[in-house]
Amino acid sequence: MTKRILLPFIVILLLTQVFTTTANAYSYGDPNKEDLAEAYKKMLIELDKNPPDYNTARKHYETVKEEVDMHMGPDPSKIILQNLEDKDKEQTIENLDELLVLNIARRLENVESKFSEFDTSKRLLAKGFATYEALSPKIEAKNSELDKEIKAEFDKALVSLGNPGLFGVGQKEADQEAFIASQEKILSTLQTEFNIKSLEVGHFSESATQTEQVKNNDWTDLSNIRNWIPIIIIVAVIALVVFVARRKRKRNK
Numbered sequence: 001m002t003k004r005i006l007l008p009f010i011v012i013l014l015l016t017q018v019f020t021t022t023a024n025a026y027s028y029g030d031p032n033k034e035d036l037a038e039a040y041k042k043m044l045i046e047l048d049k050n051p052p053d054y055n056t057a058r059k060h061y062e063t064v065k066e067e068v069d070m071h072m073g074p075d076p077s078k079i080i081l082q083n084l085e086d087k088d089k090e091q092t093i094e095n096l097d098e099l100l101v102l103n104i105a106r107r108l109e110n111v112e113s114k115f116s117e118f119d120t121s122k123r124l125l126a127k128g129f130a131t132y133e134a135l136s137p138k139i140e141a142k143n144s145e146l147d148k149e150i151k152a153e154f155d156k157a158l159v160s161l162g163n164p165g166l167f168g169v170g171q172k173e174a175d176q177e178a179f180i181a182s183q184e185k186i187l188s189t190l191q192t193e194f195n196i197k198s199l200e201v202g203h204f205s206e207s208a209t210q211t212e213q214v215k216n217n218d219w220t221d222l223s224n225i226r227n228w229i230p231i232i233i234i235v236a237v238i239a240l241v242v243f244v245a246r247r248k249r250k251r252n253k
Contacts, residue, residue: 034127036103037134039064040096047089057092058084068099071106097135101190104131105199108183111157115176118164125161129154132186139193146193150186157182 039060046057058081065077076099083092107128111121132150140147160182162174191199 032126032130034103034107034130034134035067036064037100037131040100040134043096044093047093052087052089054084054087072099072102076102097138097194098196100131100135101187101194101196102199104128104190105187107131108157108187111161112176112180112183115161115174115179118161118174121161122158125154125157135190146189150189153182153186153189157186 042060043057046053046060061077061080061084065081068077076095080092080095080099083095107124111124111128114120114124132154136147136151139150157179160175160178163172187199190196
């Protein structure tokens with residue numbers, strides 16, 4: 001009797017472990033955090049000191065420099081690091097603000113290009129919103145209504161992604177046109193607010209693109225033989241449960 005009770009729990013634990021391990025292979029990190037935004041907030045604290053601590057601010061920037069260079073080219077880092085070297089607080093913050101807006105543009109453009117991939121696009125949108133949250137206090141201080149409008153557009157963008165549901169339950173169709181409308185509203189508003197001439201964010205290098213694709217390869221891609229392993233394990237576990245149950249029935253007859 002005890003074995004019959006424990007067996008389903010063991011099966012559930014095994015399946016949970018399989019899905020957890022596999023899903024972790026596909027991740028953009030914490031979707032509610034963006035490293036660039038976190039570094040930005042830490043830098044502002046150092047720059048707000050009297051006198052500003054440019055050396056510590058530089059150290060915070062250097063933690064994300066490689067990522068910035070990879071996605072946006074070397075120019076932004078060169079300019080910001082030179083601002084810090086020159087101890088130009090105003091110009092440093094202005095260029096950091098622009099860098100965050102460019103990062104939001106990059107994240108939203110990636111959502112558009114991967115729109116049919118719900119999990120991926122949802123993570124990318126969360127990264128974009130996490131970046132906006134770092135800029136939000138500055139916009140809210142100048143125009144609280146504008147801040148609310150931008151956040152509302154992020155909410156609309158999230159709704160536009162739809163929901164694949166679970167086995168069709170709770171399924172909601174995605175609306176790419178609605179997403180593009182929110183994307184354009186967010187970016188045009190930020191571009192105007194921060195007086196940015198262009199939102200071109202540059203391109204990945206060939207090696208960076210390949211690394212990103214390998215790192216974030218969707219675990220549901222069955223063309224990759226490694227992604228069959230969890231399915232095989234699940235089938236084997238189910239087969240074992242059925243086999244054990246049948247043997248017990250035969251013994252009880």
